[in-house]
Amino acid sequence: xxxxxxxxxxxxxxxxxxxxxxxxxxxxxxxxxxxxxxxxxxxxxxxxxxxxxxxxxxxxxxxxxxxxxxxxxxxxxxxxxxxxxxxxxxxxxxxxxxxxxxxxxxxxxxxxxxx
Numbered sequence: 001x002x003x004x005x006x007x008x009x010x011x012x013x014x015x016x017x018x019x020x021x022x023x024x025x026x027x028x029x030x031x032x033x034x035x036x037x038x039x040x041x042x043x044x045x046x047x048x049x050x051x052x053x054x055x056x057x058x059x060x061x062x063x064x065x066x067x068x069x070x071x072x073x074x075x076x077x078x079x080x081x082x083x084x085x086x087x088x089x090x091x092x093x094x095x096x097x098x099x100x101x102x103x104x105x106x107x108x109x110x111x112x113x114x115x
Contacts, residue, residue: 002026002104004095009109012085016113020080022095022106029076032099036069036080038091038111045094049080053099063089085113 008020020036035050049059049069057069068081078095090113095106 004097004104004106006093006095006106006109009093009111011112011114014085014087014113014115016085018082018085018111020082020093020095020109020111022078022080024076024078024097024104027076027097027099027104029097030073032097032104034069034071034078035096035098036078037094037096038089039094039108040091043091048093051078082111085111087113087115089113 003025005023006020008018012018031053033050033052036048037045038048039045047060048063049057049067051057051069051071059067066084071078090111092108092110094108097104
């Protein structure tokens with residue numbers, strides 16, 4: 001069964017840090033391009049950061065210099081290190097894996113940043 005399971009969300013104060021994890025099962029993880037998306041209430045789901053199967057990364061302008069995406073193929077896990085968080089980073093964060101036109105989504109994890 002293909003599954004992506006996010007963890008690590010929670011409540012954090014502005015300026016603090018949080019690390020999200022997304023553990024994959026049922027797929028050949030190393031082949032997948034992985035991404036973190038977020039969706040705030042009443043807004044669309046947007047890409048936050050992505051990492052290819054080869055390790056290349058890209059980031060939304062709003063998180064550049066603050067967030068870092070990484071992957072550990074041995075653990076079938078992708079991470080999002082969130083530093084210097086801001087109240088506007090509050091959202092449900094989703095993990096997505098993509099390979100050959102097929103996409104898999106996780107269930108999401110809530111991140112709330114208090115001011």
